[in-house]
Amino acid sequence: MRGELSAGTAIVGTGISEVGRVYGRTAPDYAADAVIAAIDDAGLTLDDIDGVVMSLGIMPDSTLISATLGLRNQRLSSKFTFTTPGGAGACAAVQQAAMELHTGMASTVVYVHSDCPLRESGQPISDVFAKNAAAGGSPAGIPGLSMASGLRGANPLYALATRRHMAAYGTTSEQLGAIAVAQRSWATMNPLAQMRTPITIEDHQNSRPIAEPLRLLDCSLLSNGAAAFVITTAERARHLRQPPVYVWGWGQCHPGYTMSRDSEFGLRSGATISGAAALSMAGIDVGAIGVRELYDCYTFTVLISLEDYGFVAKGEGGPAAATGALGPGGSLPTNTGGGQLSAFYLWGATPLYEAVVQARGQAGERQVADHDFVLCSGNGGVLDHHATLVLGAHPRT
Secondary structure (H helix, E strand, O other): HHHHHHHHEEEEEEEOOOOOOOOOOOHHHHHHHHHHHHHHHHHHOOOHHOEHHHHHHHHOOOOOOOHHHHHOOOEEEEEEEOOOOOHHHHHHHHHHHHHHHHHHOOOEEEEEEEEOOOOOOOHHHHHHHHHHHHHHOOOOHHHHHHHHHHOOOOOHHHHHHHHHHHHHHOOOHHHHHHHHHHHHHHHHHOOOOOOOOOOOOHHHHOOOOOEEEEEEHHHHOOOOOEEEEEEEEEEHHOOOOOOOOEEEEEEEEEEOOOOOOOOOOOOOOHHHHHHHHHHHHHHOOOOHEEEEEEEOOHHHHHHHHHHHHHHOOOOOOHHHHHHOOOOOOOOOOOOOOOOHOOOOEOOEEHHHHHHHHHHHHHHHHHOOOOEEEEEEEEEEEOOOOOEEEEOOOOOOO
């Protein structure tokens, strides 16, 4: 059954709006641009779309893209929000679309992620997150104690996870810096990237502290914009405009142990179970993966995902990064568009977009030669959710 599902689905169109520090438009505006571009990329029209899946970011607008574009009589409509799998939503959306296609609920699905957190030029990013946190209120009772002590938001919680990994395995800040440097090297070759100036380990070490041990260059960007993907059956994909990118396997894991006593928080993520499931469904092992597009809200997220997928042994993510293995010319090319650290921040749509570009062989000067199989990951919450896709440049027979 799982093999039938993975053999029958392909991503056939991609589209991206203007993205980055761009202003004066709404999330539905960006989403509409991305969806129209993705449908055109596939050589289809709006009338061909009978399913829509959305995911929304930090400051979502409530308007569904179906209403914005005037789509009628959709057979499938679904929406992931800030409170659901978060950054794991893009991989999860493709999984959902594949299952809906298999059951006949839809024939061609468009998935779009849109966000518009930056409302004006020069707005401090801290203000965006502060307003979002204030809107959610503070929990009462025991859960509120950590916030009362100042432990509020993602930065200090990811800092705790990073510090625990450092204590257990000797991971260093300079090794995290090597991840940032590698991804910036890729970004210099990506015309869509917000940050294209090369950086060094010294630049990383001199960037201001955010939450010890995390520095500014350990943290992802914030962006306005949208990315969209058209997903259909493998049979239909063969007759469309672009080289199909086939969905070979997928998996999810939601550990549920954050901040729990005796948990593996900071030592092991959901990538362990999610990745094993996706590779098993694809019928390949980790050694077959040529390109890694890993969710990178922080450099640490890349490091722990590399380890938990089995690309390197546990505790060896830092030393591997320090050798330059993740950058151009390295043995483990990772986040080849620059990722969320240097390219743009569209949650799980960022690694998914680059994964499709690489699998198609359309990445230009940053194209990885071995792109038969691309692994794409999504991470939500503070290591609370994980989703994985294995994408292939060739159909599964």
